[in-house]
Amino acid sequence: MPATPLLFVGLGPIGRSTLGCALARRGLKVVAACDADPALAGKRLSELVSGAPKSVRVAPSVAALGKLPKGTVAIVCTSSTLSSAAPTFRALLAKGCHVVSSCEELVYPALRQPRLAKELDLLARKKKVALLGTGVNPGFVLDLLPAVATAPCLVVQAVRAHRVVDAATRRGPLQRKVGAGRSVAEFTAEAAAGRLGHVGLPESAQLLCHALGFGKPQLDETLKPVVASAPIETPFVRVEAGQVAGIDHHLLATAPRGTVELHLQMYVGAPTPRDSITIEGEPAVKLVLEGGTPGDLATVAALLNAAPAMGACAPGLRTVFDGPFPLCRAFA
Amino acid sequence: MPATPLLFVGLGPIGRSTLGCALARRGLKVVAACDADPALAGKRLSELVSGAPKSVRVAPSVAALGKLPKGTVAIVCTSSTLSSAAPTFRALLAKGCHVVSSCEELVYPALRQPRLAKELDLLARKKKVALLGTGVNPGFVLDLLPAVATAPCLVVQAVRAHRVVDAATRRGPLQRKVGAGRSVAEFTAEAAAGRLGHVGLPESAQLLCHALGFGKPQLDETLKPVVASAPIETPFVRVEAGQVAGIDHHLLATAPRGTVELHLQMYVGAPTPRDSITIEGEPAVKLVLEGGTPGDLATVAALLNAAPAMGACAPGLRTVFDGPFPLCRAFA
Numbered sequence: 001m002p003a004t005p006l007l008f009v010g011l012g013p014i015g016r017s018t019l020g021c022a023l024a025r026r027g028l029k030v031v032a033a034c035d036a037d038p039a040l041a042g043k044r045l046s047e048l049v050s051g052a053p054k055s056v057r058v059a060p061s062v063a064a065l066g067k068l069p070k071g072t073v074a075i076v077c078t079s080s081t082l083s084s085a086a087p088t089f090r091a092l093l094a095k096g097c098h099v100v101s102s103c104e105e106l107v108y109p110a111l112r113q114p115r116l117a118k119e120l121d122l123l124a125r126k127k128k129v130a131l132l133g134t135g136v137n138p139g140f141v142l143d144l145l146p147a148v149a150t151a152p153c154l155v156v157q158a159v160r161a162h163r164v165v166d167a168a169t170r171r172g173p174l175q176r177k178v179g180a181g182r183s184v185a186e187f188t189a190e191a192a193a194g195r196l197g198h199v200g201l202p203e204s205a206q207l208l209c210h211a212l213g214f215g216k217p218q219l220d221e222t223l224k225p226v227v228a229s230a231p232i233e234t235p236f237v238r239v240e241a242g243q244v245a246g247i248d249h250h251l252l253a254t255a256p257r258g259t260v261e262l263h264l265q266m267y268v269g270a271p272t273p274r275d276s277i278t279i280e281g282e283p284a285v286k287l288v289l290e291g292g293t294p295g296d297l298a299t300v301a302a303l304l305n306a307a308p309a310m311g312a313c314a315p316g317l318r319t320v321f322d323g324p325f326p327l328c329r330a331f332a
Numbered sequence: 333m334p335a336t337p338l339l340f341v342g343l344g345p346i347g348r349s350t351l352g353c354a355l356a357r358r359g360l361k362v363v364a365a366c367d368a369d370p371a372l373a374g375k376r377l378s379e380l381v382s383g384a385p386k387s388v389r390v391a392p393s394v395a396a397l398g399k400l401p402k403g404t405v406a407i408v409c410t411s412s413t414l415s416s417a418a419p420t421f422r423a424l425l426a427k428g429c430h431v432v433s434s435c436e437e438l439v440y441p442a443l444r445q446p447r448l449a450k451e452l453d454l455l456a457r458k459k460k461v462a463l464l465g466t467g468v469n470p471g472f473v474l475d476l477l478p479a480v481a482t483a484p485c486l487v488v489q490a491v492r493a494h495r496v497v498d499a500a501t502r503r504g505p506l507q508r509k510v511g512a513g514r515s516v517a518e519f520t521a522e523a524a525a526g527r528l529g530h531v532g533l534p535e536s537a538q539l540l541c542h543a544l545g546f547g548k549p550q551l552d553e554t555l556k557p558v559v560a561s562a563p564i565e566t567p568f569v570r571v572e573a574g575q576v577a578g579i580d581h582h583l584l585a586t587a588p589r590g591t592v593e594l595h596l597q598m599y600v601g602a603p604t605p606r607d608s609i610t611i612e613g614e615p616a617v618k619l620v621l622e623g624g625t626p627g628d629l630a631t632v633a634a635l636l637n638a639a640p641a642m643g644a645c646a647p648g649l650r651t652v653f654d655g656p657f658p659l660c661r662a663f664a
Contacts, residue, residue: 152626
């Protein structure tokens, strides 16, 4: 089988990490890259990621890219929000590329941007390519995995999932994103301005309600700080007792035919990280991922596992439930 | 959406249980039934399963069935082996029915019957219908679920799964199938004759190797008795100390690009039933289904969850990885 040609759009930490892992994998070929950062434009890709092809230079935009091989899959790691990523998606679809992205809102874009979702769907169909948002959260642990856990059920009333992440084991930007080291007052102000917390719980809940046939949910979302009871220090931040260690994010989705409850605790020093999923139904199911799913690495894996399957998706805007079965086909 | 018309073939315990649950579910309609048992032929379905339509009478064979609605899905619960179920599958496909079956060997039929698998695939394609083997084991807990657990992995070296079932909580026939109450000598003789144990471990392993791209495995299967250390009694059987309580079934599949190890312990009095799955790879994944997946109920659910999706499958012989995503879309 010919290798899948890959275009990398966005060369931040996740983009570079995905690119580095793509180089180690059979069946993938890095053919192009672009990033809006003027400091990167024109650089050889090998200067940014060790082992990347020297012949590929970073383009400043999708428009500046040359002709791409047929079947190219663009891996887009630029933004969490659909509104800021949409111009990039449009340009890529118009160029005839499949698109797979870590953009959290793309996991279920009709939730916040129904018109934009419709427009991107139509454009992708017209160009006979597919567009998919995926990752680990959203994209796997709080949506796809709970849905699969219902496969042995006769009836499902509710899906409840609880993810506990020790933010101390994650990147510095994530520790700042959960507010580690802030005062409670700062946290409250930043959270109210939408500058703190995790993007994706409503997308996961909506995707689950859709997949399980629960109908359109009412969403009730709350974001609270977890306050440190003792000082704790990571390579990136020091949290004093009484300061914020991270987030306690809760979402209740009440739909006509079922309930989805998602609970995300992500803070510095969280004990026993794990993902647990409870299906209330017949039979009931209790599933635990011991130690949890490592966020950054698993997002990279989800992107690379999806990429070679994009050509087998029906054209249009897809969810993680529509395409080929998401699994890893890479071996040491 | 119009209801999916269902034909039930085989009215033993699993067939009747599936039929009973189908009656309680929206979107399904029981239109016909047949069973080879002369004692059942001509009976009203309502005499066998409470609430079933009085107007449907049990036909003695597929050939004796009248015209069926377009898109009828046959649910076949007759046999674990492909050689004995094949004439039924052939007749149903020729009649233009989709087929979903609990036949364990149908989960990966090319393993034991490559020619027959090819023939059924061609026939199904010709008639534009799909044929699928599913269930809980094989079909979910030792194949589909472990494969899904690799979705967040960059690399997978090995999949190891361990299923512990307390046979005391299961049907009498299952307790006998695992040899509960036999002497060790009887067990050894019966096992050697292929009359004891579980059908499906090689199918699960082969399916996993295929799905994960591991290549064709060498299979090494061992079946040993679990011997009771104290007497134990169920409604169906009494096991004395020193007698067999059940099976310890192990399968190692060594493929060119990875390893699958499946371990099934199914015995009367097994403590802490559970299904645990370990993915050796990057990242490693450890998943536990606490309490395990109840075999009979989950098999019924797998059949009913697959049935309405058969029309959306590409025609031909399918595996649980090829069709629409297996999940439950039924609510109380």
